[in-house]
Amino acid sequence: MVQLASGRPVSDRLESVGTALSWVTTVARLVLGVSLFVAGAIKIGAPAVSVQAVKAYQLLPDTAATFVGHGLPIVEMIVGVLLVLGLLARPSAVVGGLLMVAFIIGISSAWARGLRIDCGCFGGGGTVGADQDPGYIWELLRDAGYLLCAAWIIYKPPGRLAMDSALGLTGSRDADASFVGDEDGETD
Template structure:
């Protein structure tokens, strides 16, 4: 059956996106903090901490998903992270903020004349939530370390 392969593709999509989102923020933590603060959702000190820890969490979750280790837990955490992003972007939109989401680095106030891409960002992140739910339901998929280490269903059981 195709379900294990769909799970693997969903794992790779969510994992690669998380890594791609985390790396630029990890390389520029000051910009990551700026992006988190731009949402005006968290107190300054908490926003600073989140700005520093977020890229690390994204990269770790992304790697775990790509290799299929602790797959179900990683999918749930990744899905919750994506839901938090959807909420944050919707919050910014509803409150009339004109910011770059900071999803793949950058972030903060947009320059004059620039318009935010909130709807596109929300649709993308919600699509990633769907991937996370699928993975959580049908983990670990094919080519997963969970299977090799006896932490998940065998590929034969997953058929």
């Protein structure tokens, strides 16, 4: 367990619980942040493929699909970097969480309509071949896991090793009130 430097007069037990939980936030930030960044980085080089992946869901008109296809990789990369750095952690987690909600809705809807889509999240895009299983259930479980990460970060930002702490941008007074000693991440 990490030695706290705050030296506040609180019980050791509370401190260690608070410390452990803020490390959970750090892990959640890394998992969600790295995944989003990789997903965005794979798509950014070939936006037409990303546009096609969005169109494949047949949920948005072509103009909107083109806009989302170009914009999504950029948003994913930026939010991914912010989460890894712990910069504007809570707003970034809100955006990341909303993306996951949108993905879950899109995949569920595609599944319900019997579409066969390779979601394109990790480099694919377009429709899958007739013999392949689209594997929607695994994509939904994966995105639900990411959503859980986002929810945790929103609940308890910014975690250890976060630039928000260093810059005094925590913006997390209410969530922190229940635990003592998790705002001293800068001393690590």
